[in-house]
Amino acid sequence: MKPTPSKSLLTLGLLAASLLPVAAAEPNADQILRAMSGKLGAAKRFSFEATREIDPGLIEGHAVLEKARVSASVQRPNKLAGRAESKAGVRRFVFDGRTLALLDEKKNTYATVPMRMTIDGLVDELDRKYGFVPPLADFAVGNPYAEFRRQAHTITYLGTGKTSEGFLGRNGVECHRIALKGKAADAELWVAVGDGLPRQLTATFRRVGQPQMRIAFSKWNLGATTSAADFTFTPPKDAQKIEMWTTAKMQAARKH
């Protein structure tokens, strides 16, 4: 039977439609965050470096921004070592699954406290009992996604962007940009399109001047070779061992 003109047009239309590139659906921010979290959570041993900049409005005693170089090594489930270097000095953090050691190199002091737990337990315990957590610990816990979801009530996909690494941004990495809206601050997390790892985090705080904290990640190594020595703390010669105070103890001191 000879096809009618309308049927011919329909066939042609369908053929043309099949040849057209499929319009890309917008990536799902939540899925990207889950994938990033899954990748970090599955890595048994990894290391990374980061540059952290904090606007003066967020740090007491600072009229200029603080820039710090942070490096961290992680061995799941219970080993973590970190180093943060800034103009204020060098701080080291060593956790071997049994003991946590903190070293203040500039003041040549250190403290140790027994902590028989996992990295997740350590982060929670430090936050709850001592009022701080290790630098960038959110990326070392077993499930970073849960941590981000706990802190952010809204997650939105903003599009893609390229990091400005290298000369004139030549070594920039294509990233998904994800907006995280929280109670005290909003953040924008950049996750590399290629390897799904975090590349940048900018948090803007809801206070006068909208001060920011900017973190640029580099040197992710999800196959890092770590050894027991990396998580063994040996105090420097002549370093003074001091007591580590809890927030409860400091609260009690406030009352006196």
Added chain:
Amino acid sequence: MKALLHYSRALLAGATLLLTATRAEARDYGVSKSSAGRGTKYTTERGGTAYVGPRGVAAEGAGGNKIAANRYGGAAYSGPNSAGAVNRYGGATAVTNNGEVYRRGGGAVPATGRVAVSSTAVVVAPLPVGFIRTVPVGYTTVVYGGYTCRYVGGIYYRPVMYQGTTVYIVVR
């Protein structure tokens, strides 16, 4: 936070005490001058008062703003929206009307807290009275009360680790 407010209030109490001195009137171009204890009190026609004494100065504006300074380098301010104080070493505490606390001059403080969007991120709570982050220069290390302390200017400073950084308890 409450304790911090109490800290500022305690400092401001000193300023208030200076303002409670008795006075006599003597008007001159809108400013009256009177003797007040061992010092002198000035009053403006618009309701402002100021006291200058041997140990410091204090003033109160018609709008309720108060400010005081002593000869030892300390100063305090109290207004309807905020309060603040600074000590001789440059350490300061300011409390705004929304409860936020800022400190200056106490030395560098590395950021602590969670990195992303939590309320505990970055800003470090000020230390209570009797704690400092940096010992004055020129100290020597000595053992005092069973602890290794820094000693300078007749004051002992005992180091402790707090929120990941070294702070010092002022032991007199």
